[in-house]
């Protein structure tokens with residue numbers, strides 16, 4: 209993903225600045241305060257949720273020469289080296305591009321030696337699930353008897369692909385997607401630090417498109433800010449991101465529920481006129497209907513907040529109320545029919561010379577015979 213400038217510039221330099229992973233931060237800062245840092249950690253969770261950021265913070269804090277409680281000072285030689293990315297004792301391996309046993313073997317050789325400058329040698333292995341079986345075996349041997357001066361932080365987006373033998377040697381932390389509000393809050397801070405005014409709706413649209421990943425949100429914000437406008441509106445953000453706002457999706461869903469083909473068709477054609485990319489709109493609509501279906505099937509259960517966090521953390525309270533209300537008006541048969549119709553339409557949109565036609569057909573077929 210391009211446009212990582214903002215992401216790098218505003219990467220948290222202390223645990224206090226890390227957003228939305230309170231459970232992880234609390235446990236790690238406690239361990240640091242008590243000087244009880246483990247030798248192996250496993251950070252699990254979706255991309256862009258701060259795993260490597262927290263890994264680097266941990267590397268910095270354990271090595272900081274003037275650590276206050278749990279926070280790194282960001283001033284001493286160790287902190288400076290790490291912040292500037294030139295610490296020899298912080299070794300980052302991207303397993304997605306270095307799958308081989310050679311790297312791990314080298315790591316096993318290198319680990320015998322004491323750190324060159326810092327207190328601890330810290331190994332961060334990103335996307336650790338990509339390692340080959342041989343590499344995992346070599347890593348396991350190292351984790352079985354880690355030297356006192358070494359700390360391993362393994363990160364993965366696909367925990368189920370990490371062997372149980374490795375998982376059981378690590379202290380495990382699960383990183384979660386960020387809620388819409390948290391992302392908006394963060395983007396707002398960055399925009400104001402950059403001297404740019406952005407509508408709340410535009411920030412929400414960016415956050416929505418980032419699907420819970422702070423890194424993606426900041427990259428999208430960078431794209432929007434790249435047009436050097438000091439006052440960015442929702443419509444401008446929509447144009448740049450080629451995206452559909454949730455309001456439009458909700459409105460069309462409302463027409464579909466009422467089987468109001470006329471309004472739905474009119475709305476779709478207005479989207480075309482406004483320059484929306486209809487493939488993206490269809491995707492958003494399908495995703496919205498899917499969430500509605502899942503939430504509708506959970507409506508009897510008391511664990512609504514949990515499922516909300518899981519599948520629709522990006523919706524505001526107001527939007528969440530609407531999706532629940534809309535979902536109650538459809539049967540499971542309705543959901544199946546609607547989703548099948550629009551999945552087909554989304555596919556056909558790519559090949560149609562009139563991009564709106566497949567969507568229009570889906571609307572008419574859903575609404576049924578009206579004559």
Ligand SMILES: [Zn+2]
Pocket residue numbers: 271272273274275280281282283284285286287288
């Ligand atoms: Zn320091």
